[in-house]
Amino acid sequence: MGKKHFLIILFLLWQCLFGAHLVAEQTSHYSLSGFVKDSLSGESIPGAHVYIPDSQTGVVTNNYGFYSIMLPEGEHTVRFSFVGYREKEAVISLNSNKRLDVPMVLSIELETVEVTARQSVAKSPYMGMIELPMSQITSTSSLLGERDIMKVFQLMPGVQGGSEGTGGLFVRGGGNDQNLIILDDAIVYNANHLFGFFSLFNGDAIKDVKLVKGGFPARYGGRLSSVMDITMRDGDMQNYKGEIGLGIISSRFTAEGPLKKGQTSFLLSGRRTYLDQLVTPFLPEEEKMGYYFYDLNAKVNHKINDNQRLYVSGFFGDDSFYTRYSEPGEQNRNGLRWNNALVSLRMASAFPGGFFMNNTLLFSQYKTGFFYERINTREDQKYILDYYTGIRDYTLKTDMIFSPFPFHTVRFGGQGIYHHFSPGSFEITNEFANEQENKKASIHTFEGGAYIENEFQKGKWMYNAGLRLSMYHTSGRGYVRPEPRFMAGYNLTDNQSLKASYSHMNQYIHLLSNTSGALPTDLWLPVSGNLPAQSSNQISLGWHYGLKKHQLELTVESFYKTSDNVLTYRDGANFFFFDDQNPDADIEWEDNVTVGQSQAYGFEFLLHKRKGKVNGWLAYTWSKADVQFAEINQGESYPANFDRRHDLALVLNYEFSPRIQFSMTWVYMTGYPITIPYHTSYSFKPWDFDAHTGLNQFVQVDYFQNRNNFQTQNYHRLDISASFSKPLKYGTRIWEIGLYNAYNRMNPFSYDMATDFVTKKRVLRKNTLFPIIPSISYVRKF
Amino acid sequence: MRIIRIKRKFVIATFLFAASFFACSTLVEDMELPFLTPPVIVHAYLYPGMTEINLVLHQARVIGHDDSHYSDDPVRDANVVIISEYGDSLLLEYSDQRRQYNASTEHFPVTAGESYFLLITHPDFDDVKSNTTIPFGHKSFYPVFIDSIDHGYRREFFVDCYIDSISLSSENYFQFFAEVNGTVTCWGEEGANEDVFNRDLFDFSPLIDATIESRITQTGKFSLPKRTFPDTCNFFPQTIDLKLFSMDFHSYQYLESIEEFLDASDNPFVQPQTVYTNITNGYGVFGGYSLVERSFLWDELLAEP
Structure with a gap:
């Protein structure tokens, strides 16, 4: 990005703030803020719409269900709405800063949907953002009846899956590593179980998911192509509830309820496959093999007072594929394994004047590898090989929201992440030769970000302008890069709008992978002296239309994205970093990869009905993605992996009666390119x-x-x-x-x-x- | 109750239907590849001192169509010309017996440092072109005796071979060969019998890209028996014979890519490897190299500090 470009963005941002300040000085204004929550369970509702019809302005609640809006002194009608809840209207007289917490009542009738749909489409500057109600995600058909968030998002426009059944996301021509997936703010480095066939996320424990694929607000950063922001449920503050599910290959349970009624709640949800247990009796005693995964979501939500909440949440998941066989005098065990651990501690505080602050401490770990063990039972000697690769993060994060001027919402904050990479470490214990060998590769890096964004909405105009300053440091190299973001919309009528956005993104870590699933060959690596940071520029244009009568949202978007310094394997690169011809040679991962550019453009169409007896969506994408690397294909550009020209998905859910529901999904995709010899x-x-x-x-x-x-x-x-x-x-x-x-x-x-x-x-x-x-x-x- | 019974039947029928499909499914299907016009493949290497230039020109076989036989079809009636940088040209004639194009270099000597252009014309395909520059032979290489280990019945000798004084930033691509030659004398019932022996010090080194290092070391070793049964033999190494091929960039890239292609074949954990070519409108390689051979006396090596 040029200096001139950067200065223009700064000027625009300053104008947005300063211009609004002048308006604010003309009359008295006060803030209206509060939490929107479920009336029964007390769970906060993220993404709820707060709309002021007189002023034609509104805001959306954040991940904690908090909203804040500055309004002129006087009487106002405020409308609260969210999919699946009855719309609520309140008339307030504003002569000082006011706090208004709103309990929303679940809706069985359908009359509120029209308003919700119209507002979500037309009254928000955001674009390239997909929010799906959990009810729709869980009712969509999927492989073996599992409730799979990742697979459902693969059915949305602009999002391609990898190989069939796997949970990879290829968003707007981007790679599988260019997606930031966060669960309660903690980064998830591997979002899959069973080589990608099952999502890491247990649908029973998830409250809200949103995917941003273009028009990135400045609060998000660190990846080029998408952000999937997942919020875990808080747990019911009033009543104990439970759920048990028995499936063909796995079972699940969820329990939630108050630890102290109205003040502290808990949620515990887990899954475990039992394929290994089912297969074991049919295998001979000396030859055993199996696969299992389990995961556990846990959360405690404590209401310190009306203004402060403390959340502690964790996710622990483990996959293991193993074989064991024995013969007289010898036992052998080997296997592959993956595990994820995420812990987040968050304190959300609302202050007088509509100021909201959230402080977060996060731990995130992903580890994968394989092991081999041979035991000579007669001599009591062992050979053990343990290979692993992984990443561990410690993150400190703060986010603030307030509404300093009428029609403006300002968000700012920052985060620092300490990454610890272990690329290709191994340990060998060879008691037969009395040898011990280990290689503990270890790389430490720091990644930081600070942002400010200003959201404006009044009358026909709306925008979200922001700037993110991303920082990165590793031995011998440092980056400080500005990332301007801008989204603007114009309401053509009450229910349709035109929107445009620009995003500049940087990515400081890479995933070396040749699959769309997860294998121990996958390697997360930082930017280094030889491998520069990836960056991208994306512009998108969109038209959004809410069809009142049919409760439908129609979204048409097009995008153009270019990325620099994207990574791929060189010709003939060995994913195990091991040269058969020369076993003593230590292949450095940097020797295996090369950097280049990519370009993607496309057109997306989405017709979405969120609620009703018949609901679902029709999504179509036409897109093209090419990559170019100096060292591959004689330097000429070629189609990116998983570049599919047409991608169509039709999802229909039909409620025959409150007791019988039917769902169907039909997908059509043109083939993806592979390399074969002719x-x-x-x-x-x-x-x-x-x-x-x-x-x-x-x-x-x-x-x-x-x-x-x-x-x-x-x-x-x-x-x-x-x-x-x-x-x-x-x-x-x-x-x-x-x-x-x-x-x-x-x-x-x-x-x-x-x-x-x-x-x-x-x-x-x-x-x-x-x-x-x-x-x-x-x-x-x- | 009636409705419930129908539902159950429906569910069971659906599952049986699905299970039967599942059981009958063939999960592997062979597909024929499209027929794409096969490209021409050219192979020729030039080196100083060669008496005859040989060039193989054939058409690639189309996978899935004519790859069941194991020989390539030569292109017979092409006009194959090699032109030196001074404008001299040499026409290569096709030999049915050898299935390749040949021409004597009696009036067209191949010289190190010179560039040569290849032009192949044929009515059925676009003109095939390429060029190469013959590298100079590198002469600064030698062996150094390092050590020997007595294993009782045999002795193992370690010899490092060095390629030295490499000028950086120029194209230096090597492959190194080294062998030990000597005599062996055996005493048996019929008396003494003398013969020669030959051992590889290293049969061939990996391809060496020496554009960034000024000195290359290739470690070699050989072992000789100390006692043999029923005869008693003594082995006397006489010489260490080294051969150093200095090749041009194209030959190096081509040979290296073939090695990587072989590594990648049928290995799901290796990225596909494209075989390098410097042929326009075709595949293969038109390369150049120089060979320098040197022989070192074993006794002198042992005597050196």
Whole structure:
């Protein structure tokens, strides 16, 4: 970004604040602030709309359900709305700063939806932001009946999945590592279980999810392509509740309730697969193998007083794939494992005058690796290899919100993250040779950010202008980079608006991965002396329309994004950093990668009905993403991995009756590009292995004309599911049945080259992983 | 109750239907690859002192169509010309017997430091072009005896071979070969019998990119028996013979990419490797190299401090 560019943005930002200040001085203004919460459980409601019709202004509650707005002295009608809740209207007389906490009542009727839809579309400067009600996420069909947040967001425009079934996110042409996923503000480095087939997030424990893919507010930073902000539920402050779900491969439970009624609540939710337990009895005693994952969400929410809340939340998850076999005198064990641990301690405080502050202390850890153990039981000797790679973060963060002038909401804050990377560490204990070897790779870096953003909304105009200052330091290198952000909207009518946004982003850590799932070969790495920080510029334009009669939101957006210093593996790079030809050679990860540029543009269409007897969405994306690396494909640009031209998703949920619900999802995607050889021939060396010169026929080699030169088969799939609930004396029981890939389409999961045994010709072999898969689960709520 | 019974039947029927589909599903499907016009593949290497230039020109086989046989079809009626930087040209003739293009260098000597251009014309494909510059042979290389270890029945010798005085920032790509030659005398029932032996010190070094280092070390070792049964033999190393190939950038890149291609083949944990080419409108390589051979007396090596 040029200096001139930066100064213009600063000037605009200053104008926004100063201009508003002049207006503020003309009359007396007071702040109206408070929390919006559920009337029964006392849970805060993030994303609720607070709208003042007279002034044509409004705000949205933050992740803690807090809002603050500056209004002129006098009487005002204030309208509170949120999907699934009955709209609430209050008339207030404002002659001093006022606090108004609003309990919202769950709605069974549908009359409020129209207002909610209209407001969310037209009355907000945000764009490229997807917010889905949890009710819609949990009712959408998915693989084996699991409630999978990541898979549902893959059905939204601008978001591509990786290989079938995996939870990777490729947003607007970006890579899987360019997504910032945060759970209660803690960074999640691996959001998947079971090689990506299941999301890390247990739908029962999640209150709110939003995905930002363009038009990034300044409060977010650190990744180029998207931010997925997930908030865990607080737990019911009034009543004890529970839920147990039994599925084909996993079971789950959730318990919540007050520790002290009206003051402290808890939430505990967990899952565990039992494939390993089911398979074990059928395996011989000397050969055992299995896979399991478990995760546990826990949260305690304490209301210190009306103005202060303390939250302690944690997530712990573990995946393990293992094999064990034994023979006389010897036992062998090996396996792969992944684990995540997140802990967050937050203090949210509301001060007089509508000032809100949240201070957060976070711990985040991700570790993956494999182990091998051989025990000679006769000699009591062991060989143990333990390889692991991971990242550990300690974060301190503060966010503040207040409304200094009418129609303006100002947010500012900062954060500091201390990263500790362990790329490719191992430990070998070899008692057979009496040797011990270990390599503990360790890199420490600091990443910081400070931001200020100003949101304005009045009449037909609205904008959010902000500046983020990102900082990064590692040995021998430091960055301080400004990141201007700007979103503006103009209301054409009461229910439609035009919007535009610009975002500049920087990313200081990289993920080296060749899959869209999670493997121990994946490596999180920091920016180093040889690898510069990634950066991107994105502009988007959009038209948003709320169809009143049909309770529909229509969003049409287009985007253009360029990224610099994106990373990829070099030709022939070995993901295990191990050279078979030269085992003693220590391959540095920096030798395995190369940096280049990427470019993506596209058009997105979303027709969304959030609530009602029939609800769901139709999403379509046309996009193109290319990458260019000097060392790959002769320096010419080529299609990015998972670049799909067309992506269509139709999600329909139908409520036959309060007890029977039906859901269907149909997706269609054009194939993604892969690299396959079309031609083969013998190569010739100038000398042979005995150094005799001449043309010596050597090995047969294959020729790829270009990288990513073959488009895989188009993908389409229909999932259907139904749930049958029945109220019982204590709680409710629900049977959920589903069919994944209902018409048994043999969609490609991977391709490889194989030789036909009959014709001796090589063929491209398509491997399908998921044919039609039925699922059934039982849920008991009490 | 009636409705519930129907629902149950429906659920069971749906599951059976799904399960039968699941059981009948073929999860692997072979697909034929499209037929894309095969490119021409060229291989030729020039080096100073060569008496005949050989060039292999053939068409690649199309995978999935004509890759079931294991030989490449030569392109016979092409016009293959090599032109020196001074404008001299040499026409290569196709030999049916050798399935390649050849020409004598009697009037077209290949010289180190000179550039050569390749032009192949044929009515069926676009003109194929390439060029190479023959590197000078590098002469500063030598072995140094390091140590020997007695293993009882054999002795192991360690010898480091150095490529020295490399000028940085210029193209220096090497491959190094070293062998030990000597005599062996055996005493048996029929008396003494003398013969020669040959051992690899290292059969061939990895390809060496020496653009950033001024000195390259390649460690080698060989072992000789001390006692043999039923005969008693004595091994006497005579010489260490070194060969150093200095190759141009194109040859190095091509050979290196083939090694990486072999590493990457059928390995899901390795990124696909594109084989390097410097051929316009085709694949393969038109490269150049120089060879310098040196022989060192073993006794002198042992005598050196």
